[in-house]
Amino acid sequence: xxxxxxxxxxxxxxxxxxxxxxxxxxxxxxxxxxxxxxxxxxxxxxxxxxxxxxxxxxxxxxxxxxxxxxxxxxxxxxxxxxxxxxxxxxxxxxxxxxxxxxxxxxxxxxxxxxxxxxxxxxxxxxxxxxxxxxxxxxxxxxxxxxxxxxxxxxxxxxxxxxxxxxxxxxxxxxxxxxxxxxxxxxxxxxxxxxxxxxxxxxxxxxxxxxxxxxxxxxxxxxxxxxxxxxxxxxxxxxxxxxxxxxxxxxxxxxxxxxxxxxxxxxxxxxxxxxxxxxxxxxxxxxxxxxxxxxxxxxxxxxxxxxxxxxxxxxxxxxxxxxxxxxxxxxxxxxxxxxxxxxxxxxxxxxxxxxxxxxxxxxxxxxxxxxxxxxxxxxxxxxxxxxxxxxxxxxxxxxxxxxxxxxxxxxxxxxxxxxxxxxxxxxxxxxxxxxxxxxxxxxxxxxxxxxxxxxxxxxxxxxxxxxxxxxxxxxxxxxxxxxxxxxxxxxxxxxxxxxxxxxxxxxxxxxxxxxxxxxxxxxxxxxxxxxxxxxxxxxxxxxxxxxxxxxxxxxxxxxxxxxxxxxxxxxxxxxxxxxxxxxxxxxxxxxxxxxxxxxxxxxxxxxxxxxxxxxxxxxxxxxxxxxxxxxxxxxxxxxxxxxxxxxxxxxxxxxxxxxxxxxxxxxxxxxxxxxxxxxxxxxxxxxxxxxxxxxxxxxxxxxxxxxxxxxxxxxxxx
Amino acid sequence: xxxxxxxxxxxxxxxxxxxxxxxxxxxxxxxxxxxxxxxxxxxxxxxxxxxxxxxxxxxxxxxxxxxxxxxxxxxxxxxxxxxxxxxxxxxxxxxxxxxxxxxxxxxxxxxxxxxxxxxxxxxx
Numbered sequence: 001x002x003x004x005x006x007x008x009x010x011x012x013x014x015x016x017x018x019x020x021x022x023x024x025x026x027x028x029x030x031x032x033x034x035x036x037x038x039x040x041x042x043x044x045x046x047x048x049x050x051x052x053x054x055x056x057x058x059x060x061x062x063x064x065x066x067x068x069x070x071x072x073x074x075x076x077x078x079x080x081x082x083x084x085x086x087x088x089x090x091x092x093x094x095x096x097x098x099x100x101x102x103x104x105x106x107x108x109x110x111x112x113x114x115x116x117x118x119x120x121x122x123x124x125x126x127x128x129x130x131x132x133x134x135x136x137x138x139x140x141x142x143x144x145x146x147x148x149x150x151x152x153x154x155x156x157x158x159x160x161x162x163x164x165x166x167x168x169x170x171x172x173x174x175x176x177x178x179x180x181x182x183x184x185x186x187x188x189x190x191x192x193x194x195x196x197x198x199x200x201x202x203x204x205x206x207x208x209x210x211x212x213x214x215x216x217x218x219x220x221x222x223x224x225x226x227x228x229x230x231x232x233x234x235x236x237x238x239x240x241x242x243x244x245x246x247x248x249x250x251x252x253x254x255x256x257x258x259x260x261x262x263x264x265x266x267x268x269x270x271x272x273x274x275x276x277x278x279x280x281x282x283x284x285x286x287x288x289x290x291x292x293x294x295x296x297x298x299x300x301x302x303x304x305x306x307x308x309x310x311x312x313x314x315x316x317x318x319x320x321x322x323x324x325x326x327x328x329x330x331x332x333x334x335x336x337x338x339x340x341x342x343x344x345x346x347x348x349x350x351x352x353x354x355x356x357x358x359x360x361x362x363x364x365x366x367x368x369x370x371x372x373x374x375x376x377x378x379x380x381x382x383x384x385x386x387x388x389x390x391x392x393x394x395x396x397x398x399x400x401x402x403x404x405x406x407x408x409x410x411x412x413x414x415x416x417x418x419x420x421x422x423x424x425x426x427x428x429x430x431x432x433x434x435x436x437x438x439x440x441x442x443x444x445x446x447x448x449x450x451x452x453x454x455x456x457x458x459x460x461x462x463x464x465x466x467x468x469x470x471x472x473x474x475x476x477x478x479x480x481x482x483x484x485x486x487x488x489x490x491x492x493x494x495x496x497x498x499x500x501x502x503x504x505x506x507x508x509x510x511x512x513x514x515x516x517x518x519x520x521x522x523x524x525x526x527x528x529x530x531x532x533x534x535x536x537x538x539x540x541x542x543x544x545x546x547x548x549x550x551x552x553x554x555x556x557x558x559x560x561x562x563x564x565x566x567x568x569x570x571x572x573x574x575x576x577x578x579x580x581x582x583x584x585x586x587x588x589x590x591x592x593x594x595x596x597x598x599x600x601x602x603x604x605x606x607x608x609x610x611x612x613x614x615x616x617x618x619x620x621x622x623x624x625x626x627x628x629x630x631x632x633x634x635x636x637x638x639x640x641x642x643x644x645x646x647x648x649x650x651x652x653x654x655x656x657x658x659x660x661x662x663x664x665x666x667x668x669x670x671x672x673x674x675x676x677x678x679x680x681x682x683x684x685x686x687x688x689x690x691x692x693x694x695x696x697x698x699x700x701x702x703x704x705x706x707x708x709x710x711x712x713x714x715x716x717x
Numbered sequence: 718x719x720x721x722x723x724x725x726x727x728x729x730x731x732x733x734x735x736x737x738x739x740x741x742x743x744x745x746x747x748x749x750x751x752x753x754x755x756x757x758x759x760x761x762x763x764x765x766x767x768x769x770x771x772x773x774x775x776x777x778x779x780x781x782x783x784x785x786x787x788x789x790x791x792x793x794x795x796x797x798x799x800x801x802x803x804x805x806x807x808x809x810x811x812x813x814x815x816x817x818x819x820x821x822x823x824x825x826x827x828x829x830x831x832x833x834x835x836x837x838x839x840x841x
Contacts, residue, residue: 006727056719062729071727074719087757090776094754095744102736103729110735125776127760143737192774198781211833215826244798251797251811587796600788603835607781615781 006067007043013109016116018145021685024104024120025152025678028086028177029202029640031065032678033104036119036685041678043107048082049099064103088199089123089179090130094137101142117146117694119685121677124151124181124195132705139700146694150684150713152176152677153183154190156638158715159680160670161188169627170634171616173609173651175596175641177201182612184620184631188716194619198606200599202641205237206230208602209592217583223266224583232585233592236262239646240590241653243597250587261586268581304362311359318352381406437551448548455541462537492523593644597654610654617658632663638670638677684715793830794818807831 021036027047034041045065052075053060061075085096105114118138122131131149138144153174160166168188174181183195210229214221240246250257277285325345328336333345342348383391383399384406391399437444499510499519510516595601597608607615613635617628632655637647652667659665670676684690693713722728732739755763766775792799792811799811803819806827810816822830831837 006725009726062731063727064729067727068725071722071725074722087760090757090760092754092757092760098740098743099729102733102740105735106730106733110733112734114735123776125774125779127764127776129755129760129763141736141738141743192779193772195774195779196781197779208833211829215829215833247797251795591796598784598789600784601791601834603833605783607784611784611786612781 006065007045007107009107010042010109013111018115019117019691021117021119021148021690022108022114023678023682023685024118025155025681026091026121027152027677028084028089028179030674031100031104032675033108034678034682036682036690038682039679040675041682043104045103045107047086047100048084049096050077050082051080052077053079062099064099086178089176090127091122091134092130094133097134098137098141101137105142114142114144116144117148117685117690118144119148119150119681119690121152121155121681122149123179124153124183124190124192124197128705128709131711132708135695135700135708139697144697146691146696148685148690148694148713149711150681150715151183151190152681153181153638154185154713154715155678155680155684156670156673156676157183157185157190157636157680158188159676159683160636160638160668162680162683163671165668165671166636167630167634169630170636171613171631173613173635173637173642174639175201175609175637176639177203177641180596180609180612180639180641182609182616184616186620186622186627186631190715191620192712194616194621196607196612196615196619198599198604198608198612200596200602200604200606200608201639202233204595204599204602204604205592205641206233208595209233209237209588212588212592213583213585220266220581220583232264234643236585236589237593237644238590239593239597239644239650241646241649243590243594246590247587257586260589261584262589264583264585265578266581266583268578270578271576308359308362311355311362314355315352315359318348318355321348322352441551445548445552448544448551452541452544452548455537455544459537459541495519495523593641593647596641597650608654610651611658613651613655614658628659629664632659633666635665635667636670637667638673640674642669642673689714689716793833807836 016035023034023036023041025032025041029047030044031047032041032044034043048065050063050067051060052063052072055074055076083093083096085091085093085100087093091097120134120138122134126149134149135147138147153172156174157166157170157172161168161170168185170185172181172183172185172190174183178199178201180198180201181195182197184191206226206229209232210224210226213224213229213232217224249260321340321342325333325336325348334343337343337345337348340348342351381402383395383402386395386399388396388399433444499516591601595604597610599606599608617631620628620631622628635651635655637651648667648669652665655667656663656665672679695708695711699707731741761776764775766777769775771778790799790802790809791797792815793808794815795811797811799809801811801816802809803816806819806822808819808822808827808830810819819827828837
């Protein structure tokens with residue numbers, strides 16, 4: 001509906017004589033007020049009140065009806081949203097009602113008093129306490145001379161009867177904001193004994209649409225406001241003539257269904273396209289890169305040269321030192337070495353070996369060097385082949401060390417070998433695959449696809465098993481405790497129970513044996529164990545996906561739970577398109593209004609509109625045989641929710657089902673389903689007999705509530 | 718008040734000449750009044766419809782009875798007619814694809830789908 005301009009204050013209030021009634025259509029969604037006898041209400045506004053706090057002054061102010069949301073920046077609306085005086089279709093909050101009446105009279109231009117009789121609409125069979133509270137409010141606060149209460153649907157019917165749209169006997173089907181009524185008319189009077197009410201209306205339709213859309217598009221929830229849903233409902237929703245076949249149409253994805261699908265494009269700005277860089281640019285960039293690379297290489301080379309020379313110097317020095325050491329006496333070594341910084345001969349030797357090694361490595365023959373070192377090491381294990389009993393304790397220690405070093409180096413060698421073999425194997429596999437591909441590319445691709453699907457399914461399964469219950473849909477409907485645990489938790493439960501029941505003899509001996517404590521290790525372990533397999537699978541999946549993407553440009557990796565991914569995450573997977581910002585209304589277009597015919601869809605266990613008509617016919621006890629046929633040939637639909645296209649045709653077919661074969665059925669739409677109630681009330685109030693139907697202030701003080709109970713308006717013109 | 722607000726004329730004046738009792742007198746400021754209204758349920762209870770003849774129409778008895786027809790079952794997600802119900806979530810689903818989606822739905826969404834037809838588990 002959006003925000004409509006606010007009604008301007010009328011200036012001609014004082015021109016009307018005090019016996020001209022004021023007519024109020026107090027509808028669930030809209031409040032209309034005007035003068036009796038006029039064709040249109042003077043003032044119309046949404047029947048809501050908002051009481052925010054003014055930010056600057058801190059006082060609570062009252063705003064009635066719709067208003068420009070831009071002005072709300074001056075107000076603190078955190079604690080006050082729109083409030084309606086209605087619970088269902090009955091006025092129950094009279095403080096809010098008072099604000100609304102205040103606004104209505106103020107806009108009508110009242111200054112010193114509202115000295116006019118009032119005709120106000122209410123729902124069918126309004127509870128007496130609500131009616132008397134309304135009378136109290138009008139009489140005591142506004143000092144109204146007289147008041148009359150009437151049913152909006154009846155006024156609408158009478159108005160259309162006056163226009164010749166419907167007959168004296170007939171049926172009014174009125175679908176409003178929160179409720180829908182079916183009221184039969186006999187000789188121009190409503191038969192309330194036979195009327196019926198279902199608590200669904202336009203509010204439920206809008207709410208259903210809003211909920212469905214926000215569930216379907218979790219990314220755009222903030223855009224799907226109540227007002228927008230209302231707008232979409234008004235613009236796009238229609239009533240299907242046959243709901244089941246219409247559903248089939250969409251289920252089979254026919255062309256017709258496609259034509260019936262509407263789209264709402266949210267504002268979306270395509271991300272700036274990256275232009276392909278020109279040749280020049282590419283060349284320039286390459287040159288820059290090349291230059292940088294050159295510089296780095298030069299720097300590395302320089303560093304290498306300096307390092308080599310340094311090492312050579314070291315080798316030379318230590319070699320020279322060793323030569324000199326040959327000549328020096330055993331006991332003088334320490335004294336000799338103290339000047340050079342070494343502590344022993346071994347120290348010098350080791351530094352010599354280290355320096356030569358790194359020198360060789362730097363010079364590029366790394367592999368050779370390693371092997372050579374290994375050879376050297378072999379030679380360096382002289383004690384290995386000597387039996388233990390021939391060695392001194394010191395030598396024994398040395399031998400142990402040598403064994404350790406040797407096994408370590410052997411291990412290294414083996415690992416190297418294995419790596420090499422694996423690489424070879426992978427290469428071979430790759431070649432085989434390549435060959436397969438060359439032989440039959442299509443078959444190969446298909447195989448890949450199948451593999452991908454299998455793997456992803458397997459992973460899915462595993463994921464489900466693991467998280468089963470805890471994160472996904474768990475706690476509902478007849479699920480035992482076991483169902484809620486994931487695999488690891490289940491295993492833990494099993495272990496605990498076996499630990500508890502194994503011994504059984506009534507005494508707790510847990511912990512007496514050391515093995516008992518192994519249990520905890522098991523418990524903490526089982527989680528990690530099955531992770532490894534998953535990881536492998538995941539890696540394989542990623543490999544397959546990569547290969548597929550390489551070969552098949554149309555391949556798109558399946559993203560899991562895509563509709564629940566926030567857009568920011570989605571944008572990482574693929575570039576966002578306009579489609580991501582589209583809200584499609586397909587089945588929703590007729591699924592939402594369908595709740596008027598099938599309130600069960602939103603959990604309201606009551607008959608829908610067409611069945612209600614049947615119920616009314618059943619409740620109508622009359623000896624007149626032709627009456628029901630006369631009624632069924634004059635069915636009027638009115639009220640805001642009857643604006644859906646296709647409503648009349650659907651009702652006709654629905655009512656045909658509940659009426660006997662060949663009954664005459666005619667369904668007509670009111671000339672203006674929204675305004676007719678007010679217009680009917682206006683012409684009724686302008687009638688000469690209106691004065692006799694009112695309930696005056698004197699009556700109120702004299703007769704009180706009880707009289708209001710029996711009060712019933714006679715609508716006869 | 719900002720001139721914009723004044724110009725838009727959206728505020729209801731606190732004192733209106735045509736009223737016999739002003740809002741401020743009726744509901745004095747700073748006094749906690751508690752709840753001074755009844756919900757529709759309480760209103761209807763207070764009406765004591767049982768004390769009146771059963772054939773007299775009142776708010777309660779004009780209400781429509783439940784539908785005579787067996788309720789149709791629709792897929793909660795796609796809206797298509799369907800005979801299947803997921804035993805775990807009790808969501809109705811139309812086909813295997815929807816079922817897969819149902820099983821991957823977070824619990825919050827399951828409850829929201831169920832609450833659409835007033836079948837959600839409400840913990841009190």
